[in-house]
Amino acid sequence: MVEKGVDIAPADGKLGILLVGLGAVSTTFVAGVEAIRKGAAQPIGSLTQMGTIRLGKRTDNNCPKIKDFVPLANLDDIVFGAWDIFHDSAYDAALNAGVLEKSQVEDLREQLESLKPMAAVFEQNYVKRITGENVKTGKNKMELAEQLIEDIARFKEEKGCDRLVLVWAASTEIFVTASKVHETLEAFEKGLYDDDAAIAPSMIYAYAALKSKVPFANGAPNLSCDIPALTKLAEDNGVPICGKDFKTGQTLMKTIIAPGLKSRMLGLEGWYSTNILGNRDGEVLDDPENFKTKEESKLSVLEHILQPDVYPELYKDFAHVVRINYYPPRGDNKEGWDSIDIFGWLGYKMQIKIDFMCRDSILAAPLCLDLALFMDLAQRAKMKGVQEWLSFYFKAPQTAPELYPEHDLFIQLMKLKNTLRHLKGEDLITHLGLEYYD
Numbered sequence: 055m056v057e058k059g060v061d062i063a064p065a066d067g068k069l070g071i072l073l074v075g076l077g078a079v080s081t082t083f084v085a086g087v088e089a090i091r092k093g094a095a096q097p098i099g100s101l102t103q104m105g106t107i108r109l110g111k112r113t114d115n116n117c118p119k120i121k122d123f124v125p126l127a128n129l130d131d132i133v134f135g136a137w138d139i140f141h142d143s144a145y146d147a148a149l150n151a152g153v154l155e156k157s158q159v160e161d162l163r164e165q166l167e168s169l170k171p172m173a174a175v176f177e178q179n180y181v182k183r184i185t186g187e188n189v190k191t192g193k194n195k196m197e198l199a200e201q202l203i204e205d206i207a208r209f210k211e212e213k214g215c216d217r218l219v220l221v222w223a224a225s226t227e228i229f230v231t232a233s234k235v236h237e238t239l240e241a242f243e244k245g246l247y248d249d250d251a252a253i254a255p256s257m258i259y260a261y262a263a264l265k266s267k268v269p270f271a272n273g274a275p276n277l278s279c280d281i282p283a284l285t286k287l288a289e290d291n292g293v294p295i296c297g298k299d300f301k302t303g304q305t306l307m308k309t310i311i312a313p314g315l316k317s318r319m320l321g322l323e324g325w326y327s328t329n330i331l332g333n334r335d336g337e338v339l340d341d342p343e344n345f346k347t348k349e350e351s352k353l354s355v356l357e358h359i360l361q362p363d364v365y366p367e368l369y370k371d372f373a374h375v376v377r378i379n380y381y382p383p384r385g386d387n388k389e390g391w392d393s394i395d396i397f398g399w400l401g402y403k404m405q406i407k408i409d410f411m412c413r414d415s416i417l418a419a420p421l422c423l424d425l426a427l428f429m430d431l432a433q434r435a436k437m438k439g440v441q442e443w444l445s446f447y448f449k450a451p452q453t454a455p456e457l458y459p460e461h462d463l464f465i466q467l468m469k470l471k472n473t474l475r476h477l478k479g480e481d482l483i484t485h486l487g488l489e490y491y492d
């Protein structure tokens with residue numbers, strides 16, 4: 055056993071979860087937490103609520119629930135806030151999103167109606183396909199950031215929260231790469247005053263959160279806080295950050311199957327992925343510039359898992375194509391097809407087909423919960439900057455600049471659990487296991 059672990063402040067009082075975007079994912083998340091609190095549903099898909107963690111040897115039979123092992127905020131102590139470009143309450147937005155049964159939304163009407171979004175920071179250029187009225191105005195981007203900082207402080211005060219976390223679950227912004235204005239905090243702040251076009255709304259939210267010392271988790275693939283200016287601000291202000299892009303449907307499957315193929319040294323000729331979905335996310339992603347952000351995030355996983363440089367005979371030059379097609383009749387119930395061309399012993403070819411009839415927001419909602427609770431834990435444990443141990447939740451995990459991201463779901467889970475063991479001063483589990491045979 056390690057000496058004593060890390061000092062973690064208790065999870066006393068209320069935790070405010072501020073959601074940017076009150077769309078399909080956010081409303082499914084909020085409604086789910088409300089239903090669970092009422093005892094009307096189970097937190098399926100949530101590691102913080104259902105997961106266990108083995109401590110010590112396999113023969114010790116010590117496997118507590120994660121939520122009993124580390125001090126996480128209790129679901130009854132959560133309070134929600136949100137921003138959106140539409141005025142709809144969480145009740146109307148949930149009905150609009152059409153993820154949950156109408157009767158289930160009706161049962162939670164009172165709680166959902168009370169969640170009304172604050173006015174958003176929005177720029178049409180970054181999300182082309184939607185336009186809303188509930189949008190802030192200001193003479194420059196710094197003024198907009200200050201308005202968000204005021205929103206955060208007011209929410210905390212009015213709701214009597216002890217701590218806050220912020221989760222980006224708003225639309226995917228157009229593809230941008232980091233440039234000069236993103237390099238240092240000085241350049242970034244000057245850019246806010248100068249209304250620099252390269253500063254996206256999601257960066258303004260991230261800046262406001264970090265200035266307010268509120269952890270920021272990014273559920274979309276846009277850069278947001280994955281720029282040097284903001285990672286530095288997170289470090290300096292002692293705030294945890296993580297991202298990018300919730301790992302839910304097709305990419306979740308990819309990061310489950312690809313490590314398995316590689317473990318058995320099976321080769322890959324190509325992986326063709328296509329999706330049809332008809333929700334608002336699908337509509338936004340129908341724009342080529344917004345899709346490009348998503349495509350980059352979805353494409354990166356196979357290269358990193360399969361390591362073509364290390365295994366050229368198996369993975370050099372495999373074809374990888376990802377498509378998303380907006381198809382309204384399907385709503386949030388996305389269908390993701392994968393056609394995987396592999397080869398085995400002596401080069402003989404085989405095929406794997408996957409048809410995942412998934413429900414996007416049903417898969418994403420528990421991730422919002424886990425991220426909010428773990429980010430709050432991280433802050434109470436004085437962890438700051440990029441939280442790579444939360445890569446488990448992301449398609450394009452944010453890492454230190456010199457590191458490649460770890461995409462293998464099982465390595466990510468081991469890393470997450472070992473981080474929890476480390477925090478509590480428990481032995482890390484290496485899976486060596488020789489001692490059982492001594």
Ligand SMILES: NC(=O)c1ccc[n+]([C@@H]2O[C@H](COP(=O)([O-])OP(=O)(O)OC[C@H]3O[C@@H](n4cnc5c(N)ncnc54)[C@H](O)[C@@H]3O)[C@@H](O)[C@H]2O)c1
Pocket residue numbers: 074075076077078079080137138139140151174175176177181184186222223224225226227255256273274275299300301302303333334335338414415417418
């Ligand atoms: N559902 C999943 O499985 C999944 C997986 C990975 C990533 N994501 C990402 O999560 C995000 C949310 O997905 P969704 O299905 O809930 O989408 P959605 O379109 O239903 O909801 C997004 C909401 O964000 C609002 N919005 C847009 N720009 C905003 C801004 N600047 N400030 C405040 N609100 C803003 C929109 O009005 C909308 O209500 C998307 O970026 C999506 O790509 C979702």
